[in-house]
Amino acid sequence: MPLSEIARRRLRRLLLFAIALLYIVSVPWYRTTGAVPDVVLGLPDWVTVALSCYVGVAVLNSIAWWLTDVPDETPRVDSGESSP
């Protein structure tokens, strides 16, 4: 069943919020500086975390763009005047 316009907008906002969180987690500010990392999935663990976050951003952002309505016409603004 297709999503309603309001549901699409809410889901899109939620996705953009999740993307912001992934960006925050991708930077290893919370790790001990200078620590020698473990190798996870072939990369230093903090790099694996960062790259996983960016894969997540790509997927969520792609979905967000699918949900985005880019209109080709400017929405009509009700001027408040009554027509004759």
Add this chain to the structure above:
Amino acid sequence: MSFAQSGVVALLLYLCALLAVAEVARRARRDSSPADHFLAGRDLGVFVLFLTLYATTYSGNSLLGYPGEAYRRGFSWIMATGFMMSIIVVFHALVPRLRPIAIANGFVTPGDWVRHRFEGDPGSRGLLLGVSLLMVIALGNFLFAQLKAMGELADQVTGGIVPYELGVFGLAGVILLYETRGGMRAVAWTDVAQGVLMLVGLAALLSWVLGSGGGLEAVTRSIIEVRPSAAVVPDARECANWVSTIVLLGLASVVYPQAIQRIYAARSGRVLARSFSLMTFMPLATTAVVTLIGLAAIPRFAELGAAEADRVMPLLLGEWAAAGPLLAVAALCVFIGALAAIMSTADSVLLSLGSMVAEDLMGRSHRDASTTLVGKRVAAGVMLAVAVLALNREITLWRLIELKMELLVQCVPAFLVAIHWKGLRARPTLVGLIAGTVVAIAGVLLGWKRIGGVHIGVLSLGLNLAIATLGSALAAGSRLERAPASE
């Protein structure tokens, strides 16, 4: 046939293919209006739009500069994947609102938005000039860097058979020819071929680099052994730089004139959204790949100094080409792919420059067909001037090139804030733009490119935004106070 001779043949074949595509594009034109020439008649579909966005966004720097940066800085350069992706994220704030206004008003250049949004506002003419000037300067720097990179690469691919000077002038001439004949249509269609070449070449190179190094884990362990500092968790300053780069690139790239013009050029809003939903994956397929290639070079060329790091990509390709005839062909594909990346960025920059100078600086109308001719003449003049400048191989305008993003980001309030807040006024936005630009230039010239890891461009944007928003709010307040008095 030697590798250098094969390079000349491949280069000639590639250039002939570009000119053939441009001729087809010229025959496909509908009229001689600026919208048809500069925006391909606003009829770019998903596939072409996606690949032209891709080829335009990823310049020669992405393919040749980023591996060197990864080699120098180590694993923290994974940040590049994040900042390239942030561009497509930040577009959410601009595209859905700008596109319908642009279509309704027939916009061709970024300046058309500024003119429309601030029409009748005191200071609007100055703001239009300020924004356009910053964009033209940034684009001029960008074009200069691409021409220099083109000359260097042609020299390397052909082993000096095509010398640097001939590379700069010859390739600039080819770009000018197909761009003036076929306009955006030719640029976009050649971008398709250039984008595919880049992707195929990089995928092949990565598989060879990792395969010959014993796989990803073996390469990582070698890096930790050879240069442990490249793999340790970065310090607070580097983390601040990571965040700052994402903010700077994400915001500044959104106001790239050639990117804004592609928003106008899409066949429909739906096509645009679909293209962006594909584009968001490209940093993984390109930036992450070139980062891994640069990192894999650390154990291979342990002795390279920081200044020589930019040669990482040519060195790897040289090794690759020497490993066998089939691999030499693949290496040639990557070289041509890199050249394609540079040319696709240069052609888009040139097209934007021509339209912006003709309309926004010279005041020509986008509804007047003669503007197309003026734009073409401007493009030819700019290309000639920049090519002559680029002939001097020793010239170091790199500091100015570094300024590109710091300058472009100052245009953000006139686009991203203005499109969301009706209260933003032209005069405070202009004052903010001037203040931000002066601080950014002074900072870079004084050597304060970053303060505590944060780019001077981001800090000066903060000042710019504060002046623009507070000034607009104060102007609104004083207008309200004056209104009852006049009644």
